[in-house]
């Protein structure tokens with residue numbers, strides 16, 4: 051959409067369709083946010099945490115059917131089926147609109163309809179995008195306020211004819227007269243639809259109130275729709291963290307990391323190095339928008355303004371900076387509650403109290419054997435609460451990218467780190483990336499390995515083959531001298547007892563240091579069929595508590611396992627069909643050739 055009058059017309063249409071009791075335009079000011087939380091507490095939708103322990107913080111508890119993104123109910127309704135590709139659910143757009151229009155009819159009865167003007171990206175960055183979300187969920191509103199730049203200044207931009215993207219969201223639970231609302235009203239699973247119309251750049255979401263299903267700026271706009279816009283316009287929207295790494299000589303580089311949901315982006319983006327003199331600061335923890343400037347170099351911005359992080363497993367030991375960020379002004383979803391109204395989850399430092407309320411607010415004591423917090427429990431907090439936010443985090447010029455990490459949960463085969471031989475080989479590595487399915491998505495296959503190219507499988511708004519070709523093309527267009535190097539990292543390799551061999555978290559700084567020094571051509575490496583791996587002297591393992599045997603295993607290349615991998619990638623490329631880039635098939639053939647000729 052292009053103009054304020056179009057916006058007014060759309061708001062009016064939605065009002066007539068969804069029939070809310072009232073309409074509220076979100077202004078984004080502090081007094082308004084405060085009154086929203088007061089209303090949420092008064093209506094028993096949220097619990098205010100103990101202000102002495104966790105000031106200005108609130109806990110929400112979702113319906114058990116509404117705890118994560120639902121990929122089965124997520125649709126890319128492109129005009130042509132072919133454009134959605136083999137990795138997306140597709141429905142003919144007119145048919146889907148018909149189904150959803152029926153559902154939206156009267157869906158906001160008894161509720162307020164909120165209009166949220168927001169911008170993804172610093173307000174003046176060249177690739178920032180304006181969005182308008184209409185929602186009937188106040189939970190969504192308070193989360194959007196923390197996660198995006200929201201408010202009246204965005205409407206001013208629209209009045210000045212800046213184009214914008216619209217998204218309609220309803221929890222799909224009209225209030226019935228005389229019936230008391232539940233704490234988290236939403237629709238049944240079969241009625242949830244997270245729909246994208248990429249040809250119109252339109253988002254319709256119905257029936258779920260959770261995270262990436264409902265905060266439409268995040269996965270729906272900043273990834274699925276933006277990935278399609280980026281493909282058409284020649285830039286990239288990626289599921290990546292952005293960090294700033296500074297060495298003891300105070301030289302800095304910016305590094306991106308694509309890991310699937312619940313695979314360590316937030317943790318890496320704010321880690322505290324265990325090696326002296328090094329520093330990591332955060333630019334973003336989930337999404338990066340990447341573009342090429344006239345100098346042929348690649349730059350990135352974080353389109354978000356906050357963190358929607360996994361709570362479970364977060365502790366002062368694993369991620370002290372996240373723990374500090376969430377000491378106040380935080381929204382928690384599906385965590386457990388202590389008797390004195392603070393939060394608790396599995397993996398937090400504090401010992402398990404004798405009594406808790408679990409994430410469904412049931413009494414929970416030591417006799418309970420199931421987890422008290424949901425594995426996908428989350429915190430929402432503004433980036434500015436982080437003690438390690440980089441100064442340039444909202445520089446509209448973006449930051450220059452030196453290296454791109456990709457990775458996931460692979461219990462075997464993939465070593466701790468290896469460097470791509472070239473950009474194309476790096477794209478090959480990204481294309482074959484696999485990971486165990488985690489609790490960030492509702493699935494009956496949690497724990498199984500699936501291919502997840504550049505951690506974007508659930509977020510590519512078009513054909514995966516075109517997406518991979520776009521990656522190759524971006525590298526070809528860039529100034530070759532300044533192309534970021536690509537690294538495959540794996541913090542999750544396991545030993546025969548099923549234990550992680552690499553301590554991870556702060557110790558990952560050792561790998562970051564090697565990468566930093568590789569970019570500067572200071573660290574050495576061993577050339578192997580799969581790429582460059584660190585040799586023993588080039589990676590800093592001083593004062594590290596890992597056995598010789600495990601270090602050996604972490605960097606070992608098991609040729610037989612790699613032959614299995616090649617076979618499996620070949621089968622996977624078949625599923626991409628004739629749009630699978632020929633360059634990637636060549637890379638696969640070359641990998642097989644190098645493996646056959648490898649003498650260890």
Ligand SMILES: Nc1nc2c(ncn2[C@@H]2O[C@H](COP(=O)(O)OP(=O)(O)OP(=O)(O)O)[C@@H](O)[C@H]2O)c(=O)[nH]1
Nearest residue numbers: 311312313314315316317360362363490541554555
């Ligand atoms: N073993 C191990 N676990 C890790 C490491 N880094 C993160 N984790 C665990 O992985 C889980 C998810 O980590 P996050 O950093 O929240 O993952 P994310 O990629 O930001 O997840 P999304 O927000 O879903 O995109 C948490 O339970 C962490 O404790 C690591 O280096 N080693």
Ligand SMILES: O=C([O-])CC(=O)C(=O)O
Nearest residue numbers: 119261262263269311490
């Ligand atoms: O989108 C969500 O609900 C949370 C998230 O960051 C992810 O799953 O990658």
Ligand SMILES: [Mn+2]
Nearest residue numbers: 310311312336
């Ligand atoms: Mn994510």
